[in-house]
Amino acid sequence: MPKNNNHKYLEEQNNVQDMGELGEWVEAVRSDEPSEADWQNARSSLAARLQSESKENVFMNLIRNAFAFQCRQWTKAVGFAVVVLVVMAGAGLWDRSAGLAFADVIEHIRSVQSLIFTSSVEGPNQPKMTFQAQYLEPGRQRTISPEGNILVMDMEQGKSMSLIPSAKKGSILDFSQLPQKQQSQTNFVDYLRKLQSGAEMILGHKEFDGVTAKGFYVEQDGQKYTIWADLKTGLPVWVKIEMAMYGDMSVILTDFQFNPDLDESLFEIALPTDYEEIKMPVVDVSEPTEQDLIDLLRMIAEKNQGEFPSALTMQDVAKLLGGKIGDGEPSQQDIQDFSAQFVKLTRGLLFFQKNSNNDWHYQTDGVKLGDSDPICWWKPADSATYRVIYADLTAADVHSNDF
Amino acid sequence: MNKERIDWVTELSETYGRMVFSSAYKVLGNPQDAEDVLQEVFLKLLGGWGKRIKPDAVHNWGAYLRVTAVRCAVDLLRRKPNFRQESWDYVREIEAPGENSPRFLASQKQKAGFLRQALNQLPERDSKIFAMRYFEDLSYDDIAGHLKINVNQVGVILHRTRERLKEILQPIESSFDRQTSAAPDRSRTSEEEAYHA
Numbered sequence: 001m002p003k004n005n006n007h008k009y010l011e012e013q014n015n016v017q018d019m020g021e022l023g024e025w026v027e028a029v030r031s032d033e034p035s036e037a038d039w040q041n042a043r044s045s046l047a048a049r050l051q052s053e054s055k056e057n058v059f060m061n062l063i064r065n066a067f068a069f070q071c072r073q074w075t076k077a078v079g080f081a082v083v084v085l086v087v088m089a090g091a092g093l094w095d096r097s098a099g100l101a102f103a104d105v106i107e108h109i110r111s112v113q114s115l116i117f118t119s120s121v122e123g124p125n126q127p128k129m130t131f132q133a134q135y136l137e138p139g140r141q142r143t144i145s146p147e148g149n150i151l152v153m154d155m156e157q158g159k160s161m162s163l164i165p166s167a168k169k170g171s172i173l174d175f176s177q178l179p180q181k182q183q184s185q186t187n188f189v190d191y192l193r194k195l196q197s198g199a200e201m202i203l204g205h206k207e208f209d210g211v212t213a214k215g216f217y218v219e220q221d222g223q224k225y226t227i228w229a230d231l232k233t234g235l236p237v238w239v240k241i242e243m244a245m246y247g248d249m250s251v252i253l254t255d256f257q258f259n260p261d262l263d264e265s266l267f268e269i270a271l272p273t274d275y276e277e278i279k280m281p282v283v284d285v286s287e288p289t290e291q292d293l294i295d296l297l298r299m300i301a302e303k304n305q306g307e308f309p310s311a312l313t314m315q316d317v318a319k320l321l322g323g324k325i326g327d328g329e330p331s332q333q334d335i336q337d338f339s340a341q342f343v344k345l346t347r348g349l350l351f352f353q354k355n356s357n358n359d360w361h362y363q364t365d366g367v368k369l370g371d372s373d374p375i376c377w378w379k380p381a382d383s384a385t386y387r388v389i390y391a392d393l394t395a396a397d398v399h400s401n402d403f
Numbered sequence: 404m405n406k407e408r409i410d411w412v413t414e415l416s417e418t419y420g421r422m423v424f425s426s427a428y429k430v431l432g433n434p435q436d437a438e439d440v441l442q443e444v445f446l447k448l449l450g451g452w453g454k455r456i457k458p459d460a461v462h463n464w465g466a467y468l469r470v471t472a473v474r475c476a477v478d479l480l481r482r483k484p485n486f487r488q489e490s491w492d493y494v495r496e497i498e499a500p501g502e503n504s505p506r507f508l509a510s511q512k513q514k515a516g517f518l519r520q521a522l523n524q525l526p527e528r529d530s531k532i533f534a535m536r537y538f539e540d541l542s543y544d545d546i547a548g549h550l551k552i553n554v555n556q557v558g559v560i561l562h563r564t565r566e567r568l569k570e571i572l573q574p575i576e577s578s579f580d581r582q583t584s585a586a587p588d589r590s591r592t593s594e595e596e597a598y599h600a
Contacts, residue, residue, distance in 0.1 A: 019537075021576060022569055026537045028514035029429050038434035042424050042441050049442055050413050050449075206435065 105229040109192045113137045116257040135189050140267040159269045170271045171278040208237045288351040294393050296348025306369035312352045367391045416445045423472040429538045430476035440475045470549040473534045521571040529564045
């Protein structure tokens with residue numbers, strides 16, 4: 001037996017048939033096959049997941065970077081407040097008609113008057129962020145970020161309040177100009193309440209901390225919901241919402257406490273008397289337009305010697321804007337300027353997201369602001385021509401034959 | 404995300420998805436976890452280091468995905484704090500004796516569960532190599548290539564792993580033989596108690 005074939009000899013000796021009693025255990029595993037139904041379920045989920053991957057991961061970055069954009073607390077809090085508002089407006093772009101009740105489980109959610117839960121926002125290759133949330137009818141939600149910052153939203157009033165307890169600063173935003181329908185879709189409880197029954201898939205049973213739960217999967221309005229509900233009470237124990245408009249971002253809701261006593265004062269939109277108010281600019285929550293994208297590109301290029309971001313993600317955009325936002329204690333003007341920049345940035349990215357499936361192209365290699373080369377182009381739905389934005393930030397309709 | 408890349412991964416999943424799911428299931432023993440692995444294996448090709456792997460960079464995608472499935476499955480098995488412990492009660496509740504009977508099939512399923520638990524007690528790399536070789540019939544060369552170790556090392560690790568598994572499973576084997584051939588009895592044997600302890 002040649003020395004270098006030693007392993008071949010060993011390999012032949014190491015077959016299952018020659019393993020004696022151990023071979024029987026191995027055979028038990030080898031013959032243990034999943035059912036065809038299990039495979040078909042897994043296959044459908046994978047296909048849906050791969051399909052959702054075709055969307056850019058703009059929104060996960062957007063929310064994550066709202067916190068991590070700069071290290072200082074004030075920037076995070078302002079970014080969070082603004083991004084919630086602007087993304088909320090974006091949700092309306094994909095808004096479709098609301099539905100009926102989702103059988104028993106949804107009926108339980110609908111009957112809830114108050115709720116405490118944990119929401120974890122996560123995506124592939126992204127750190128998970130966990131928030132503590134409290135909900136009180138009608139339509140009020142209080143969210144505490146990992147840093148301890150607080151966001152209170154009141155859908156009835158159309159207002160939100162952002163508090164930074166560590167700095168004793170806060171701000172109040174008015175989003176009442178949003179259509180009522182969009183306002184009502186801005187918290188997860190409302191998302192669940194609007195689910196419809198009839199098209200859900202049963203996922204079987206699973207244990208959650210000793211509770212046997214029955215699983216449901218349903219897709220509605222482009223979003224995917226996986227809901228595991230306590231078999232005995234019908235109340236949800238684990239909910240996952242995969243948001244199509246946010247790319248591959250998903251939110252997992254757990255640790256539910258139903259109808260706890262929650263003090264009304266927790267949801268008041270009024271700054272504590274010892275807090276300094278951060279004046280927020282008026283936020284444009286209308287549908288993002290091509291001009292928003294152009295404004296975003298101009299803003300970044302002008303701050304970076306004519307250089308455009310290499311990709312339209314929050315990370316790339318933030319990389320170019322990084323360090324441009326001043327150090328030290330911010331003045332009111334600093335905060336206003338930052339907020340305005342953040343709104344522009346977010347709106348520009350929302351416009352990109354809205355068109356990301358329309359044969360979107362973005363290419364800036366070696367191109368500088370003012371050049372005549374095209375930097376991005378896409379084919380709007382129902383259009384015979386491409387819309388092209390050039391490096392001098394002019395735009396034109398171009399037929400594909402001429403492009 | 405690059406559409407061409409997604410189309411390619413989708414095609415790959417159509418060809419090898421069933422195999423990956425089955426490989427993961429053998430290690431994990433339940434379809435939910437196997438589904439998690441299925442997604443992990445293919446989504447890895449779209450993100451992180453995985454997106455840099457070109458379609459023609461892998462000579463044998465079947466072997467590559469099979470190895471990846473086993474690796475991911477063993478990793479998941481180790482992350483699960485409440486990996487289900489097999490119970491004797493399952494077998495005892497099934498009254499019908501005999502070959503190929505429901506009782507026999509259930510006992511086979513239970514044996515598989517015990518082997519999975521035993522694997523979970525071994526060093527991670529040893530478990531992976533054992534599963535690749537004996538659950539998936541991968542060659543020494545394939546295993547060594549994917550794990551970047553010497554081929555002879557594979558043989559040594561397999562020998563050691565088999566011996567260790569025999570030690571773990573032997574008391575259960577004795578008990579199992581008695582239990583599956585005897586009339587239903589709801590009390591645990593001392594060996595079982597020792598194992599469960």
